[in-house]
Amino acid sequence: MFGKSCSLIAALIAAISIGSSAAASGLMGDTALDAALAAGGPSGEGGPNTGGSGFHLTLLHINDHHSHIEANSGELVLGGDDSVTVDVETGGFPRVVAEIEALRSRNANVLTLHAGDAVTGTIYYSLFKGEADASVMNQVCFDAFELGNHEFDDSDAGLAQFLGYLNADPGSCQTPVLGANVVPALGTPLHPDAATELVRPYVVKEVGGESVGIIGLDIAHKTKVSSSPLDSTQFLDETETAQRYIDRLTAMGVDKIVLLTHYQYENDLAMAAKLRGVDAIVGGDSHTLLGERFADFGLNPAGPYPTRVRDLDGNLVCVVQAWQYSDVVGELHLNFDEAGHVSGCSGTPHLLLGDTFERDDAALEGADLQAVLDLIAATPELDIVEPDAATQSIVDYYAQDVEVLKTSLVGRATENLCLERIPGQGRSSICDARMTQANGGDIQQLVAYAYLERSFEADVAIQNGGGVRIDIPAGDISINDVFTLLPFANTLANLRMTGAEIRQVLEEAVSAFQDVEDGSTGAYPYAANLRWDLDLSQPFGSRFSNIEIRRKGATEWSALADTDQVTVVTNDYLAAGGDGYATFETVSEDGRMVDTYIDYAQGFIDYLQQDLGGAAAGDPILAAPPQVMPVACSDYSTQTFIDAEGQLQLPDPAYPRVCE
Structure with missing residues (x-):
């Protein structure tokens, strides 16, 4: 076995501060919320609160980090000549945590979301089977995590093990795991008994006195044919499932609804036009970079951030995605009117950078360095981020064992x-x-x-x-x-x-x-x-x-x-x-x-x-x-x-x- 024991990593985590969840209470899935509403429970206990106008919500999100917990190397055009590139360290989960904490401190009414494919892709998954990913994710303590197709690469049992790492400590971070169109059979690892379901269709969060529903969707066909779920695990149609749960939450009085999807950017745009009642879609799977300004830096954005579309009733739906591999943190701002519709949205995809810049294997200095720093300071999409120390300690802890375990x-x-x-x-x-x-x-x-x-x-x-x-x-x-x-x-x-x-x-x-x-x-x-x-x-x-x-x-x-x-x-x-x-x-x-x-x-x-x-x-x-x-x-x-x-x-x- 190549994952560390829970006791070892728990000892490490106990010595460092765990990032707290947004100040929001949540009820997962059908049973708890339905019961609270039926009993007329107060809004602070999960009942909806739809009053007020001008409500503002901030969604901080990532997707498809694929076990890239260490920093990556990047090449950007940071100057007037598009043929001159600069090498710079990008991303890594310690920077993700630091950026999310900084954005939390600057905004009210914040929810943090992960749109799936947290695991597989580097030696950290090969050796630790999701434990390393869960440990760094818990430094954020996401308000919701949607399953991606690669979560099923080691079948339902491997996914259940990863989710066990993610929610190992009931007294600390507990991340709601979503997948409205994922239906495991009773008696299988994701639904071991009638009282235990590791995957729920939605979560309702109480934020700033308002109830926000988050529905999760995984890409069905791709998961079935390109990953290894059990034959007994069903994957339902994405659009039909989305509308069914939007209608359910709307009937409960929840009028602010976010789809957290692992369904690809173009699919999200097409789905939004077929739905009624969705306000925003935070997506993944296609590894899409949004933000047209990124083209100036030698990257290939696929559209604006956010991308604005209309639903079947003509209401605004704001669609976002945050590229890949822990390189970008998305910051989406949503404004709601009294009817609970989105009246406007804006935001910034933040590309996370290190503080050392090289050209032709030599560090930039003097005027060349200052020109790059001035450009970054004037560009909201580019952030030089100091890695979060506590998360870096976790990454370093696993990195030490990588050197030993890769001899397996x-x-x-x-x-x-x-x-x-x-x-x-x-x-x-x-x-x-x-x-x-x-x-x-x-x-x-x-x-x-x-x-x-x-x-x-x-x-x-x-x-x-x-x-x-x-x-x-x-x-x-x-x-x-x-x-x-x-x-x-x-x-x-x-x-x-x-x-x-x-x-x-x-x-x-x-x-x-x-x-x-x-x-x-x-x-x-x-x-x-x-x-x-x-x-x-x-x-x-x-x-x-x-x-x-x-x-x-x-x-x-x-x-x-x-x-x-x-x-x-x-x-x-x-x-x-x-x-x-x-x-x-x-x-x-x-x-x-x-x-x-x-x-x-x-x-x-x-x-x-x-x-x-x-x-x-x-x-x-x-x-x-x-x-x-x-x-x-x-x-x-x-x-x-x-x-x-x-x-x-x-x-x-x-x-x-x-x-x-």
Whole structure:
């Protein structure tokens, strides 16, 4: 087991101050609120108070922090020349806590919200299974937390364990966990008995004498097909569920209603137009950066913060999201009229920055530094934030153990798994180039098959050879080895493509180094459930032949037709057109890409442990590391290879292939 015991972390937390919740009382779900209202309970005990006019509410929110509790590194344009960038530390949960506390102190009537996907994505989840995330989240003590799809990556039992960490101390922080359209079966980890439900549809908060209802929604289809919930856990339609609970709260007299969603920005906008009675939507899942000013700093905002839309009755609905990875804290201000409708909204997405700025690996000084500081001081969206000391102590506590625990073994290679890009190129440090001259790298091939299994939806996988960085020698494979093998902050993305588009993107990948001076051979493609013959001596468009596909779950190969409809999993770097994969970018821009936000290194660990080792989602790391073998020679993506000089590269009997 790699999570610390509750007693150890409790001892640490006892020595430091826990961030208190907003001054608001709350009742979760149906039973408690319904009972209080039926009894005519006073508003301070959960009954609604809808009187007054000009009520102002502030919502502070984050989403999709994905176990990024340490600070990130960022690159921003902070000057007049958009070609000159500055490197700066961004985010990290200690800065999130500090920023939220600062904003709390400057505003009245504050609620703090987390819109889901708190976990998975870094080694902190791989090792501590949500305990580290819960510990830092409790420094904020969110007024509500909505489940995201990745909360189900270790199934319902893994989620229940995380929620146990989150609400471990009844005398301290208790965070309402929401999911109105998530319906666990009785007797399962999230609903173990009739009296215990870990997930509730809504919470009502009493703030400044007003009742504010918060309804949670998770993205249903994506959670079912891309994560690992129990088959018995139901995921209901998001819009229908939202309206049902809006109507329920409205009937109770609650007229200020916020949807806390993990449903994607564009979906939130579309849903708002189909509803009646919602005032604001605080969202997640699409990792959307809002705030048009961010374009000035080299970032890519998707719209204004807040985004204003109208519901079915023409009433204003304010929609927000706060990017990703603990980098941004959203500050949304809502003004309500006497009828409980939003009369106006405004706000600021705060990008959290460190206080050291570098250019070309040298710290800025003098006039250059002052120019950056002056720009930040004049820009509400940019905040230099000193990390909260207490939260930093928690992060440091876990970080110490990361160095020890990442030596944990997750697999055992039966043979050397050779690194290669172009077949026979000689990139391996442990294998003779003649071992890879016919089919290419063994470890790249294995990684492609791991992607295929962890995507859940894809028919085939395509990976660039340069995205895999080291050989894996025969013997033990540690967590540290995996993060060295796959060191980039990449996620798995599913693209819906035609056979013709697949053929085109393969040609583009090879052209990126074959037809471009100083092009990167890291673009060389590797695939799972897709294989081909390749002739580098031919011109663009004629290099790939005999392309065959084996649909996921099938045993037979068949010719890839141009009209075939295929789901392809790749990494998000390639999905954005990296390494010359231009057709991937076109497909993404056409709206046919879904980022799963499954970290590719974590996905490889899960492949070793679950797909090869038989562990269930949420199980501790297996005591006996599973055997890791190369894929069958017939499953390698490059079946025959002719080099640029027109020479067919056959296996060398004196240097047998690893797959033989």
